[in-house]
Amino acid sequence: MPGLASMSLSQLSAEELARQAQAGSSDALNALMGRYAGALERYLRRRCGNAADAEDISQETMLRVWQNLEKYEPGRPFRPWLFAVARNLAATQHQDRRRDKNTAQMAAPLSEPADPATRLAQKERNDGLWAATRQFLGARQYAALWLRYGREMSIEQVARAMGLTQTHVKVTLFRARRKLLRSADFQRRIREEE
Numbered sequence: 001m002p003g004l005a006s007m008s009l010s011q012l013s014a015e016e017l018a019r020q021a022q023a024g025s026s027d028a029l030n031a032l033m034g035r036y037a038g039a040l041e042r043y044l045r046r047r048c049g050n051a052a053d054a055e056d057i058s059q060e061t062m063l064r065v066w067q068n069l070e071k072y073e074p075g076r077p078f079r080p081w082l083f084a085v086a087r088n089l090a091a092t093q094h095q096d097r098r099r100d101k102n103t104a105q106m107a108a109p110l111s112e113p114a115d116p117a118t119r120l121a122q123k124e125r126n127d128g129l130w131a132a133t134r135q136f137l138g139a140r141q142y143a144a145l146w147l148r149y150g151r152e153m154s155i156e157q158v159a160r161a162m163g164l165t166q167t168h169v170k171v172t173l174f175r176a177r178r179k180l181l182r183s184a185d186f187q188r189r190i191r192e193e194e
Contacts, residue, residue, distance in 0.1 A: 009027060009028060009031040010031065012028075012031075014032060014035060014036075014077075014078040014079060015074060015075075015076075015077065015078050017029075017031055017032040017035075017078075018032060018069070018072055018074065018078045019074045021069055022069050022070060022072065022074070029066065029069070032078070033062050033065070033066075036079065036082055037058070037062075040058050040061060040062075040082065040083070040086055041054055041055065041058045043083060043086065044057050044058050044061075044086055044090060047087070047090050048090055048093075048094075053093065055170070056170050056171075056174050057086060057089050057090050057093060058086070059167050059170055059171055060089050060171060060174060061082070061085050061086040061089055063171055064085050064089070065082060065085055068085075093178075130146065130150060133145060133146075133180065136179065136180060136183050137176050137179060137180070140162070140172060141172055141173075141175065141176035141179070142176070143162060144158060144162065144169055144172045144173050144176060145173065145176050145177075147161055147162070148169075148173060155169050155170060155173075
């Protein structure tokens, strides 16, 4: 009787759901994440000021909570622990963006110049940047970035092409961008290409 099971899960405290999730109940974990998904995204929108960033960080938060659920102490309130994870991820993203103001330029498609010589030089530069990107990322992260920004596919199209969920694609893109931004060698290589 799935109806009774879900009804009883909805009546449990967040702390009890977390305990059951730690014991391996995926239903309890889903109920727990569903309970806080809306509040978490609203919190992150206020903190980030950007709906897309809030959605990315919200998904990353859910992933981190799932990966680190064994670290949750059952005697403590769950909500503050969850929101601390979200706050830390948002702060990290903010620091990453402050460190590198060229993030938007990397992701933005380049306009097509009219002059053939300029177009050729720009293509060579782009090819060099993609080659550098391939050296610093794993195959899945590179493929996600290439499809999203090189081929200008939507998240949904990338997910279909790679056989992943849209959430997984967003997490993969977030991690790939963060890895590139944190790599001093990659940043040096970009400056050499300019």
